Amino acid sequence: xxxxxxxxxxxxxxxxxxxxxxxxxxxxxxxxxxxxxxxxxxxxxxxxxxxxxxxxxxxxxxxxxxxxxxxxxxxxxxxxxxxxxxxxxxxxxxxxxxxxxxxxxxxxxxxxxxxxxxxxxxxxxxxxxxxxxxxxxxxxxxxxxxxxxxxxxxxxxxxxxxxxxxxxxxxxxxxxxxxxxxxxxxxxxxxxxxxxxxxxxxxxxxxxxxxxxxxxxxxxxxxxxxxxxxxxxxxxxxxxxxxxxxxxxxxxxx
Ligand SMILES: NC(=O)c1ccc[n+]([C@@H]2O[C@H](COP(=O)([O-])OP(=O)(O)OC[C@H]3O[C@@H](n4cnc5c(N)ncnc54)[C@H](OP(=O)(O)O)[C@@H]3O)[C@@H](O)[C@H]2O)c1
Numbered sequence: 001x002x003x004x005x006x007x008x009x010x011x012x013x014x015x016x017x018x019x020x021x022x023x024x025x026x027x028x029x030x031x032x033x034x035x036x037x038x039x040x041x042x043x044x045x046x047x048x049x050x051x052x053x054x055x056x057x058x059x060x061x062x063x064x065x066x067x068x069x070x071x072x073x074x075x076x077x078x079x080x081x082x083x084x085x086x087x088x089x090x091x092x093x094x095x096x097x098x099x100x101x102x103x104x105x106x107x108x109x110x111x112x113x114x115x116x117x118x119x120x121x122x123x124x125x126x127x128x129x130x131x132x133x134x135x136x137x138x139x140x141x142x143x144x145x146x147x148x149x150x151x152x153x154x155x156x157x158x159x160x161x162x163x164x165x166x167x168x169x170x171x172x173x174x175x176x177x178x179x180x181x182x183x184x185x186x187x188x189x190x191x192x193x194x195x196x197x198x199x200x201x202x203x204x205x206x207x208x209x210x211x212x213x214x215x216x217x218x219x220x221x222x223x224x225x226x227x228x229x230x231x232x233x234x235x236x237x238x239x240x241x242x243x244x245x246x247x248x249x250x251x252x253x254x
Contacts, residue, residue, distance in 0.1 A: 005076070005083050006020075007072075007073075007086050008031070008033070008087045009090035009116075010033075010090025011030075011031075011033060011058075011089070013039065013043065013189050014188030015138065019089070022205075022208040032058055033090075034090060035060070035090075036060070037060040057080065059076070063116030064115060064116045064119070069116075073123045083133060084133050085136060086136070087215075088121070093109075096150070096153075102152070110152075114160070117160060124176075130174060130175040134179060135171070135177070136223075137163070138160075139157045139160040140153075142157050144236070160180070179223065180221060180222050181214070183224070184200055184229035184230050185199065187203055202225070
């Protein structure tokens with residue numbers, strides 16, 4: 001049986017990198033892309049050091065560049081084979097502990113996390129049509145509700161979540177499975193910018209294993225982990241505003 005193919009956006013670091021390594025080790029053909037070729041080469045060297053692997057490819061692809069996204073997907077499909085899973089993981093993140101409304105930051109996060117993800121989906125929807133492939137969008141439990149200090153990032157993650165739910169229905173009709181991944185706090189370059197203590201912090205390797213098992217062996221729409229923190233956030237999601245705002249006041253005087 002020939003190996004299956006996964007394309008991971010934002011595979012040069014963090015969750016994307018660890019997931020790429022996990023899939024490679026399990027004999028998948030893996031293509032990682034990001035906006036920085038230098039970082040991608042370093043990521044590839046790191047994985048190759050562990051094992052002489054031929055099934056790992058790197059492609060520079062800034063997801064905010066429509067043409068680059070199209071070129072990347074065409075290259076994979078024509079030169080390497082059918083993309084079975086597209087893991088749309090690339091994102092920008094910037095903590096905003098001062099609760100300052102910064103329009104440039106909003107624009108950056110909208111461009112990468114939202115428009116970039118949409119550019120990928122726009123091309124994938126045509127190439128994946130009627131092939132029973134999967135588009136998996138990495139969102140975040142922060143998208144379940146508005147959190148203090150998270151306006152820009154949280155808004156993009158809420159939009160991704162809403163988009164995934166909506167496309168789940170629409171793309172089922174054209175034979176594409178849409179799934180969403182909601183990780184709790186994972187130790188990566190992005191979250192190392194946080195100045196608060198992150199509860200139930202897990203490693204990127206932990207996330208990679210959950211993502212691999214969730215995508216390959218399970219069929220549920222949402223893959224979330226670790227259970228303890230995400231389940232707690234799921235409860236916050238259904239609380240009436242009065243209680244929700246009261247809790248934040250008690251937790252952090254927000
Ligand atoms: N870490 C967590 O606790 C956590 C929790 C919930 C959800 N998430 C989500 O998990 C995903 C991965 O996050 P992470 O924590 O692993 O962050 P990370 O280590 O900062 O990785 C982000 C990746 O996105 C890439 N990227 C950024 N801008 C890009 C662009 N314009 N085009 C293409 N690639 C771009 C980065 O590579 P380049 O800089 O080389 O472009 C990098 O590979 C994100 O969607 C994030 O929202 C993370």
